[in-house]
Amino acid sequence: MTNIQEDIAQETMFLQTVAKALGRDKVLTVAPNRKEVGPPAFWREQKFEADQPLTLFKANLEALTGKVAIVNNGVEATNQIKLWLKVLNAKTAIVWDHPELRKHIEFSSLGVKTELWNSDKSRQELIEIAEQADAGITWVNYAIGYTGTVALFNGANTGRSVSLLPPTHIAVMHKSDIVPTMSTVMRHLIEQRGQGQLPSVVDFITGPSRTSDIEMDLSIGVHGPFRMWAVVIDN
């Protein structure tokens, strides 16, 4: 048998065993009817005030040692990041080559050496740069008020390493992209999937890397960033 035939035979046998355990002769191939999908109905139907997502986001992220700066425009956002980088004594930053991020943040004014995450450099070079960088700067597709979460859509110029390898992660977003709950993000992803455009990875990030594995003692920054800070542009 060829490998492919062998693989298919194994798949068929495995799924057949599952079907049999469920009392079926053959694997079910028609979508079963469902009544209950996703979160409870009340959750999907709840209403929020216009400012509530931002207020919640700020309170929740700050409770997790995060910082949230609310600014009016790109210039202020650039200044805020510059200030933070100065406080951290940062020398280098790796930034997503993302059109929105470029539009709002003046990389050359950040007071540190910035490197863009794009195909001008090799995978190995970029990972090394991100590993050495003092901060990683990303653009947020959605932020979630209810949990203090940022959702990053990772892809070609929006590498996963940028929010992961440096000790500080600074995420920039429009206020209008802060939604109350994860439901909006999930609905968006379902639409994107319909168009065959799912990002390779969606990372939901809620505060810094943490662990309580040693005597239940909370410790920040075990594998990922020690600091997860957010800049919200309210325009």
Place this chain on the structure above:
Amino acid sequence: MSERPTLHLRDRAVKALKDDQMRQAVRKAVDRLSANKDKAARELPNWEEWREQTKLIRQHTVNHLDYYLKLLTDNVKKAGGKVHFAPNAEAARKIIADLCKEYNAKKIIKSKSMVTEEIHLNTALEAVGMEVVESDLAEYILQLAGETPSHIIVPAIHKNRNQIAELFSKVAGKKVESDTPALTAFARKILRNKFISADVGITGCNFAVAETGSITLVTNEGNARLTTTLPRIVISVMGMERVVPTFEDLETVLSMLPRNATGQKLTSYVSVINGSRQPGDIDGCEKFHLVIVDNGRSRMLADEEYRQALNCIRCGACFNVCPVYRQIGGHAYGSVYGGPIGSVITPLLEDDIDFWGELPYASTLCAACTSVCPAKIPLQDLLFKLRHRRVSDGYGQVVEKFAFNMWKRFFKLPSTYKFAMKVASLGQKPLVNNGYITAKLPLLANWTNSRYMRAAADTTFRERWEKRKK
């Protein structure tokens, strides 16, 4: 699955009860986790509705697992991944070892995964000459110590900081201080290099999404992100029930898992990985493999009651409220999966009602586990059913069998019942102390050694009833 311990449950429990440090650590952990969970449950509106919804989603998925696994398989393939099927642990180990060999891998980094513990993957990979490093801080500590997890959420809870500092100092070749920041910083430094140099990353799978072929990984440390971002090959291993139909369902289980596990609204990191990397992507893996493991699960699936145990989302909430777990900790269970859920699934996964069938007795049947389970698994009913099966399969204790036979004989007829009550109230006299039987009875030693039995009353209810009527 679990390598059989040499001691039986009772002796393992006795041993555990002598370990004061472990017991103190376990009490601290479960109290903290439970309190956090209770707080989270109060903060999320309509908690019971969420539990019901979680149950319905899990139930629907498990009842149509053939459909959803096929859908998942097709979508993982569409997203550029390869799917492998392992009917048992041996097959799973072989698939993964063969893949590592095929890619000429020498160094493997792992993020926390219970199913890879279940199939004893590490020893199998080490046997063929690979370096396997656990990257979850607790798992790394346990790997250095050569020990197994004692709690599903905080696996190294039984180790104290001095023991951890000693283990790390050995790796460092110099003294590592025992304060938490120093220990964490040391692990970060060592493991960061392991991530960068690893050829293959191996992860578990908290939830797969059938509709999109996505694999969701939930961590606080970020180790699953590193495991799936830096190595060029990623292998995810999942127990075959770890699937939900859609992203909307994913939101539901993601709302419940962290809140029930640690009381967090969401863990620091939830990665939804939609296949291997797409054209143009720079980091992330080049090849993605998903290994779906049965290893006894289809046997559970075939029984409509036991099937419910497959609804588990592995939050560990049942551990934290269990009065037995609280006293004996995780190792006394002797199995990969401990606590109430482990006592249910271990005998079933192992298909061993004799030795592993002892585990359902590590329970008071108080139903605290059932009352907190976010998927509303009737754990104590299943524990009870397993005990019943053990007895009907002939593995019960002789004394117990004798006692129940006597009970049946005397309680069948009013006359014999009356006689038995009379004999009991007279016969117990020498043993009674302040209304309790405090003496140690030879055949009932396991009972009387640890608790007092209430004595039968001097006059029976019937006698008093008769008296009143007069």
